[in-house]
Amino acid sequence: MFDAMNLSQTIAAIATPPGVGGIGVIRISGSLSSSILKSIFQPAHSSLFDIWPPQAYKLIRGKIVDPQTSAVKDDVLAVFMPGPGTYTGEDVVEIQGHGGPVVLGAVLETVLSQGARLAEPGEFTRRAFLNGRMDLSQAEAVVDLIHARTSQAAKTAATHVGGGLKNQVKGILESIMECRAHVEAALDFSEDAGDGETESILAKLDQGVIPPLRELAEAAELGKAYMEGLKAAIVGRPNVGKSSLMNALAGQERSIVTETPGATRDVVREPVLIRGLHFTLSDTAGMRTSSDAVEMIGIQRAKDAMGESDLIILVVEAGSDLSPEDQELLRQAERSCNRVLMVYNKLDLHPGFNPSPLGDYTPVAVSAKTGQGLEGLRQAMEKALRQGRELDAAPGIIPNLRQKGALEDALQSAAHARDRILEEAWELAAFDMEEAQKSLEQILGIGVSPDILDRIFSYFCIGK
Ligand SMILES: Nc1nc2c(c(=O)[nH]1)N(C=O)[C@@H](CNc1ccc(C(=O)N[C@@H](CCC(=O)O)C(=O)O)cc1)CN2
Ligand SMILES: Nc1nc2c(ncn2[C@@H]2O[C@H](COP(=O)(O)OP(=O)(O)OP(=O)(O)O)[C@@H](O)[C@H]2O)c(=O)[nH]1
Numbered sequence: 248m249f250d251a252m253n254l255s256q257t258i259a260a261i262a263t264p265p266g267v268g269g270i271g272v273i274r275i276s277g278s279l280s281s282s283i284l285k286s287i288f289q290p291a292h293s294s295l296f297d298i299w300p301p302q303a304y305k306l307i308r309g310k311i312v313d314p315q316t317s318a319v320k321d322d323v324l325a326v327f328m329p330g331p332g333t334y335t336g337e338d339v340v341e342i343q344g345h346g347g348p349v350v351l352g353a354v355l356e357t358v359l360s361q362g363a364r365l366a367e368p369g370e371f372t373r374r375a376f377l378n379g380r381m382d383l384s385q386a387e388a389v390v391d392l393i394h395a396r397t398s399q400a401a402k403t404a405a406t407h408v409g410g411g412l413k414n415q416v417k418g419i420l421e422s423i424m425e426c427r428a429h430v431e432a433a434l435d436f437s438e439d440a441g442d443g444e445t446e447s448i449l450a451k452l453d454q455g456v457i458p459p460l461r462e463l464a465e466a467a468e469l470g471k472a473y474m475e476g477l478k479a480a481i482v483g484r485p486n487v488g489k490s491s492l493m494n495a496l497a498g499q500e501r502s503i504v505t506e507t508p509g510a511t512r513d514v515v516r517e518p519v520l521i522r523g524l525h526f527t528l529s530d531t532a533g534m535r536t537s538s539d540a541v542e543m544i545g546i547q548r549a550k551d552a553m554g555e556s557d558l559i560i561l562v563v564e565a566g567s568d569l570s571p572e573d574q575e576l577l578r579q580a581e582r583s584c585n586r587v588l589m590v591y592n593k594l595d596l597h598p599g600f601n602p603s604p605l606g607d608y609t610p611v612a613v614s615a616k617t618g619q620g621l622e623g624l625r626q627a628m629e630k631a632l633r634q635g636r637e638l639d640a641a642p643g644i645i646p647n648l649r650q651k652g653a654l655e656d657a658l659q660s661a662a663h664a665r666d667r668i669l670e671e672a673w674e675l676a677a678f679d680m681e682e683a684q685k686s687l688e689q690i691l692g693i694g695v696s697p698d699i700l701d702r703i704f705s706y707f708c709i710g711k
C-alpha cells in the first residue's frame with residue numbers, strides 16, 4: 248500500500264516531462280536502488296560488475312534488459328549516488344534513456360517489476376524533507392522554482408531553495424528561545440525579576456523578534472504581486488491614446504487605434520513583461536457620456552475593469568492642465584484602486600511640456616507614437632508593483648501564503664508576550680513565547696501534520 252510517510256519502500260518515476268525529448272531520466276530512490284539497477288542492467292563493459300555498487304557519481308553505460316524475458320528496453324547511461332549525500336538523502340539511481348514516452352515507460356516498468364513502486368507527486372522532495380536534507384520552506388520553494396514564470400519569481404524561489412527564508416526564521420527562533428529561557432528563569436526563581444532583566448528581555452523582543460517577523464510578513468504581501476503580477480487598467484477620456492499606449496507597451500498592434508474618438512469598446516487584455524515583472528494590461532473604452540448603446544456598455548466595462556485592477560494608468564493629453572473631466576476621472580480611479588499612475592500622452596505634439604506634480608502624483612509624460620518617455624513609465628509601473636521599495640533591490644525573501652499565516656500568528660503571540668512581560672506575568676508570557684515558537688516552527692516544517700505535507704506536495708509533479 249502507498250504510504251508517503253513510509254520511507255522503507257523504494258520509489259521510482261520518470262523525472263523528465265512527458266513527451267518527446269533528447270534524453271529522458273528515470274529516478275529511483277531508496278535502499279533497493281542499486282540492486283534494482285544491477286538486476287536490469289547489462290553493462291557495456293563486463294568489468295563494471297566486478298565492483299558493485301559502481302563508483303558513486305560516475306556514469307556507466309549499458310542496456311536495460313527485462314530479467315524475465317531478456318528483452319532489451321533501451322541503451323542507457325546510469326549513475327549511482329549513495330545516501331545520505333543525495334537529493335533525497337537515500338541511495339539514488341538515475342537512468343538516462345532515450346527521451347520518448349514509450350521507451351521511458353518500458354524502462355520504468357522494468358524498474359517497478361524489481362520491487363520499486365511508482366512515486367507519488369513530489370515524493371522525492373518529500374523524502375528530502377523527511378530525511379532532513381532540507382526544511383519545509385526549501386521544499387515548498389522547489390515547486391515555486393519549477394513553476395516560476397518570470398526571472399524575478401525564479402530568483403525568489405531559488406533564494407528560498409538555498410535556505411534564505413530558513414536561515415532568517417532560524418535566527419528569529421534563536422532569539423525567541425533566548426527570551427523564553429529568560430522568562431522561564433524569572434518564572435522559576437523569583438516573582439519579580441528586577442527591572443534590568445525585564446528590560447533586557449524586552450530589548451531582545453524589540454530587536455530580534457518583533458521587527459524581523461513584521462518585515463517578513465510585509466514582504467509576503469509583495470509576494471503575490473511578484474508571483475502573479477498586477478492587473479493594470481489603462482483608462483482615460485476618448486482619443487487620448489490609451490490603445491496606442493497599450494500597443495506600445497505590448498510591443499504589438501493588439502488594440503485598434505483610430506483618429507475617431509470612441510474606437511475601443513470591449514476591454515482588450517494583454518499580458519506583458521515590464522522590467523521582468525508580470526502585468527496584465529486592460530485597454531478600455533474612453534470615458535464620456537454618449538448616446539450610443541454599445542459605447543455605453545463599453546464604458547460600463549471600463550469602470551468594472553477599474554474596480555478589478557491593482558493599478559490604474561490614467562491617460563490624459565499633454566499640453567495643458569487636467570480638465571474638470573480628467574479630475575473627475577482621477578477621483579473615480581482613486582476610489583477604485585490604491586495604486587494610480589498619471590500619464591500625459593502625445594508629448595511629441597507638445598515638446599518641452601513638463602507636467603507639474605499633482606498632490607501625491609509624479610506624472611509621467613510619454614509619446615505612445617515615438618516611444619519617448621516609455622522607459623520612465625515602465626519604471627513607474629515597476630515602482631508601483633514594488634510599493635515604493637528600492638528599485639534595484641533584489642526581491643529577496645518573500646514568504647508564501649502559508650508562511651505568511653505562520654508569521655502573523657508568531658507576531659501576534661510575540662506581541663502578547665511583550666504585554667505580559669511588561670505586567671511581569673511570567674507564566675502567561677512563557678506560554679505566549681512558546682506559541683510564537685510553535686507558529687514559527689511551522690515554516691520549517693517542525694511539527695506539521697501529514698495532512699499539511701500532503702497538501703503542499705500535491706502541487707508537485709511526479710518525479711520531483
Ligand atoms: N540529474 C539530476 N539533476 C538535478 C537534480 C537531481 O536530483 N538529478 N536535482 C534535484 O532534483 C537538482 C540538484 N539538487 C541536488 C540537491 C542535493 C544534492 C546533494 O545532496 N549532494 C551531495 C553532494 C554530492 C557530491 O558532490 O558528492 C551533498 O550535498 O551532500 C544533489 C543535488 C537539480 N538537478
Ligand atoms: N501625435 C501623437 N498621436 C497619438 C499618440 N498616441 C495616440 N495618438 C493618436 O491619437 C489618436 C487616438 O489614439 P487611440 O490610441 O486610438 O486613443 P484611445 O484613447 O484608445 O481612444 P478611444 O479608444 O477612442 O478612447 C490616433 O489617431 C493616434 O494615432 C501620440 O503619442 N502622439
Ligand SMILES: [Mg+2]
Nearest residue numbers: 489490510511
Ligand atoms: Mg482605444
